[in-house]
Amino acid sequence: LRIMSNRKPVIQDPVNAMIREQGVRITAVHAIKDANLLLVMLNEGRLEFPLDGFKRLAKASQAQLNKYELLPDGAGVHWPGLDEHLSLRGFLLATMREMLHGPAPARSRKSSRVPV
Numbered sequence: 779l780r781i782m783s784n785r786k787p788v789i790q791d792p793v794n795a796m797i798r799e800q801g802v803r804i805t806a807v808h809a810i811k812d813a814n815l816l817l818v819m820l821n822e823g824r825l826e827f828p829l830d831g832f833k834r835l836a837k838a839s840q841a842q843l844n845k846y847e848l849l850p851d852g853a854g855v856h857w858p859g860l861d862e863h864l865s866l867r868g869f870l871l872a873t874m875r876e877m878l879h880g881p882a883p884a885r886s887r888k889s890s891r892v893p894v
Contacts, residue, residue, distance in 0.1 A: 791867075793867050793870055793871060793874075794867060796870075797853075797866060797867065797870070801821065802820060802821065802822075802852075802866065802870075803820065803821050803851055803852025803853070803866065804818055804819065804820060804848055804849075804852040804853070804854065804855055804866050804869075805819050805820060805821050805848075805852060806819040806848075807819065807846055807848075807855050809829060809835060809838075809840075809843035809844070809846075810829070810840075811829065811838075811839070811840045811843060812840075813829075814828050814829045814830055815827075815828070815829055816828070816829045816831075816832065816835065818855075818869050820852075821852070825869050825870075825873055827869070827872070832862070832864070834857070834860045834861070834862040835857070835860065835862060838857070838860050842857065842859050842860055843857070845857065845858070845859055849863075849865075852866065853865060853866050853867075854866055854867075854868075
């Protein structure tokens with residue numbers, strides 16, 4: 779007698795799997811307001827994004843941008859004074875999307891935000 783389960787199979791997120799298996803993590807963040815640049819430093823390499831792609835970060839002062847906290851295991855970054863949380867997974871997905879499809883067309887800042 780074989781019992782069938784109604785449960786759907788668990789599909790592992792390949793981006794999360796890569797982060798875990800490769801040990802990818804954020805080690806620091808440099809937000810440079812005058813250059814409209816957000817540098818996300820990884821344990822091996824870095825990612826670059828236009829700062830104005832993040833509504834709350836774009837409106838912040840340089841002093842506010844400098845006050846961030848890394849989430850445990852470098853899984854993301856949080857600006858407590860700005861109530862902004864961004865994930866490593868979101869940064870990697872945005873980078874892969876751009877590599878595959880080119881830069882996103884000009885859109886409103888709200889919709890061009892990196893997914894979390």
